[in-house]
Amino acid sequence: MTLSSQLSTPVLAQAAQEPLNRAELLADDPWWLILLKAVVIMLIGPIFTVVLIVGERKIVGRMQNRPGPNRVGPFGMLQSLADAIKLPFKEQVIPDTADRKIYFLAPVVAVVPALIGLAAIPFGGEVTIFGERTVLQLIELPVSVLLVLAGASIGVYGIVLGGWASGSPYPLLGGLRSAAQVISYEIAMGLSIIGVVLYSQSMATSGIVAAQADSGWYFYLLLPSFVIYIISMVGETNRAPFDLPEAESELVGGFHTEYSSMKFAMFFLAEYSNMVIVSAFATTLFLGGGMFPFIGADAAINQGWWPALWFLMKMCVLLFGFIWLRGTLPRFRYDQFMKLGWKVLVPAALVWLLLIATVRALRNAEGVSTGQLLMIGGVVIVVIVLLTLLIPEKQPPEDAGMVSTTGGGHPVPPLDLKVPETTPRKKALEARRKSEAKKQAELSPSTVGSSEGSKEGESDGNL
Numbered sequence: 001m002t003l004s005s006q007l008s009t010p011v012l013a014q015a016a017q018e019p020l021n022r023a024e025l026l027a028d029d030p031w032w033l034i035l036l037k038a039v040v041i042m043l044i045g046p047i048f049t050v051v052l053i054v055g056e057r058k059i060v061g062r063m064q065n066r067p068g069p070n071r072v073g074p075f076g077m078l079q080s081l082a083d084a085i086k087l088p089f090k091e092q093v094i095p096d097t098a099d100r101k102i103y104f105l106a107p108v109v110a111v112v113p114a115l116i117g118l119a120a121i122p123f124g125g126e127v128t129i130f131g132e133r134t135v136l137q138l139i140e141l142p143v144s145v146l147l148v149l150a151g152a153s154i155g156v157y158g159i160v161l162g163g164w165a166s167g168s169p170y171p172l173l174g175g176l177r178s179a180a181q182v183i184s185y186e187i188a189m190g191l192s193i194i195g196v197v198l199y200s201q202s203m204a205t206s207g208i209v210a211a212q213a214d215s216g217w218y219f220y221l222l223l224p225s226f227v228i229y230i231i232s233m234v235g236e237t238n239r240a241p242f243d244l245p246e247a248e249s250e251l252v253g254g255f256h257t258e259y260s261s262m263k264f265a266m267f268f269l270a271e272y273s274n275m276v277i278v279s280a281f282a283t284t285l286f287l288g289g290g291m292f293p294f295i296g297a298d299a300a301i302n303q304g305w306w307p308a309l310w311f312l313m314k315m316c317v318l319l320f321g322f323i324w325l326r327g328t329l330p331r332f333r334y335d336q337f338m339k340l341g342w343k344v345l346v347p348a349a350l351v352w353l354l355l356i357a358t359v360r361a362l363r364n365a366e367g368v369s370t371g372q373l374l375m376i377g378g379v380v381i382v383v384i385v386l387l388t389l390l391i392p393e394k395q396p397p398e399d400a401g402m403v404s405t406t407g408g409g410h411p412v413p414p415l416d417l418k419v420p421e422t423t424p425r426k427k428a429l430e431a432r433r434k435s436e437a438k439k440q441a442e443l444s445p446s447t448v449g450s451s452e453g454s455k456e457g458e459s460d461g462n463l
Helices: 003-017 022-027 031-063 079-089 100-120 144-165 169-200 205-215 223-236 261-286 306-328 334-364 370-390 424-462
Strands: 126-129 132-135
Touching: 022 132, 031 079, 031 100, 031 261, 031 306, 079 261, 100 144, 100 261, 144 169, 144 205, 144 261, 169 205, 169 223, 169 261, 169 334, 205 261, 223 261, 223 306, 223 334, 261 306, 334 370
Parallel strands: none
Antiparallel strands: 126 132
């Protein structure tokens, strides 16, 4: 070994032992490790869907004093697997009035964004997989928060297109309700996340988790943001009590009324995968990601694969909240639901966001003490309470007891609603039937003549 190699070996060893940040570790991943992470993340949604369906049926059954599924597998645990095997082999019914291309494309548009939204979620810290140092995350972007929000909001296009392409009024109403619902609650959700971004000074999901390790979890530091996000994520995923797009009592089955077989299963998969995404996002933003509570980030229980376990446990608690709400609360009326979004959540989020920005600006300013901040906050609260007391009470209208057929302020179908009498597919089928009938008419004289000739030949032979 030469002198230069002896001198360079300790330097290389020292460089190899230096800690790398998350972006450098992800950039150093080999192609097979990236592929492995991508496959695992794509499987999280379907696996959680199978588990959540049977879990929800068992939990709601226990809440309602009934057994739930108990036939397939031990304690009915394989019921979802049986449903997943059954659905692809069921008969596929397609309405004649459907736009077939959009009808087939809508479930794909709904399910694909739901499966890729977990790519930017940090499930844990640094680990070793088959001898390679990496982190439990697929991609790390400076704007990872926007990536997750975009993936969660694109899925509504599949619902709208599915309701429109079915060619039926009730699925169309369900799709339009979903569009209005997602737009309303996306705004409140985005405003609640802005508060987290202002407090953490980062739009990267891993940066938000790291900021909570230093200052504390945001679910109590930013409690209004957490409450607004929790309500908005239930409305965003079309879950009870906000499941207006698929309200069985009003819209038969909602936007997927005309869907069956595997396409219906894809809508089901999109719904439950969206529940997993928003729960994982809430864990990242407000519950400290994969950190165990009440201990430092350098503790042994927050190293290695342990954070992934804590992350999944927190996410399961939020998913149980979805099921608890479904088994507890009645469905909102549509006007109540929209009023909650536009008149309560959005104004509250704006006021809270303004308060966060003011506090951050005062903290950064020199000569402002904590006592002065508390005094300013108390004055603001008193002013808000006085303003609410000055608001006059709403007087009921004189004709409050009258219920009109239409135009009563609720989104009901018009009385003159008509389904189109024909569609391009019907026209094509009618043209094909006419052409076949014309061919039969042209062939019928020669056929009749040949049959008469054969009958005469038979009669001669008999004679």
